Amino acid sequence: MANAQSPAVKTAAPPNSMAIIAPIAGWLLPGLGHFIQRRWIRGLLLMLAVFIMFFAGLGMQGKVYGFNTGDLLDILGFVGDVGSGLLYFIARAMDWGAGNIQRAVADYGTKYIVVAGLLNIISAVDAYHIAIGKKQ
Amino acid sequence: MTFEFSHFTAAVVFALCASTVFGITQRNNTRDMLRYGAYCFVLFVGGVIVASWAMWLLKH
Numbered sequence: 001m002a003n004a005q006s007p008a009v010k011t012a013a014p015p016n017s018m019a020i021i022a023p024i025a026g027w028l029l030p031g032l033g034h035f036i037q038r039r040w041i042r043g044l045l046l047m048l049a050v051f052i053m054f055f056a057g058l059g060m061q062g063k064v065y066g067f068n069t070g071d072l073l074d075i076l077g078f079v080g081d082v083g084s085g086l087l088y089f090i091a092r093a094m095d096w097g098a099g100n101i102q103r104a105v106a107d108y109g110t111k112y113i114v115v116a117g118l119l120n121i122i123s124a125v126d127a128y129h130i131a132i133g134k135k136q
Numbered sequence: 137m138t139f140e141f142s143h144f145t146a147a148v149v150f151a152l153c154a155s156t157v158f159g160i161t162q163r164n165n166t167r168d169m170l171r172y173g174a175y176c177f178v179l180f181v182g183g184v185i186v187a188s189w190a191m192w193l194l195k196h
Contacts, residue, residue, distance in 0.1 A: 042160050049153040056149060059139035105139075108146045115150070119157040126161040136164055 018131040026124035033127025053116035062109020064097025083117025151180030
């Protein structure tokens with residue numbers, strides 16, 4: 001049983017403004033939540049991973065979901081896509097990601113775009129953990 | 137611009153990106169991040185190869 005004397009238990013730092021700013025910044029622009037906390041290499045790698053997945057998905061003619069209240073999978077697709085932050089809004093504004101049902105690999109592209117958003121959410125949560133001192 | 141990835145290339149690119157994020161976010165120090173990222177990558181790609189052979193065996 002853990003107790004207050006246990007060295008394994010780390011106490012989190014008191015809440016600060018970075019705990020709010022870092023995850024929002026990380027969501028808006030992949031890696032930015034780490035950059036503003038001076039985790040340059042981690043931020044760069046996270047940014048590259050999300051950017052590569054998102055743009056490879058678009059390159060494979062994957063679909064970018066718009067807001068919808070239809071099929072459950074379409075709703076979840078939208079939720080995943082929004083995780084990419086500004087990339088999603090830019091793609092929607094530029095009318096990218098129309099999808100192409102005639103290409104099998106376009107379905108992979110759709111999944112790439114959704115997973116890019118989900119990975120970005122994980123990255124934003126990681127930035128939050130760094131901000132509250134739960135992680136180095 | 138369109139990409140013409142093969143199924144396997146698409147799976148490897150996916151594995152590489154997902155493993156990078158998993159490695160960085162799920163571990164606390166650099167060495168563990170590298171190890172966990174490599175572990176995830178091997179599992180992703182290994183899973184693809186195993187599933188591919190399983191489907192081939194089912195077909196034949």
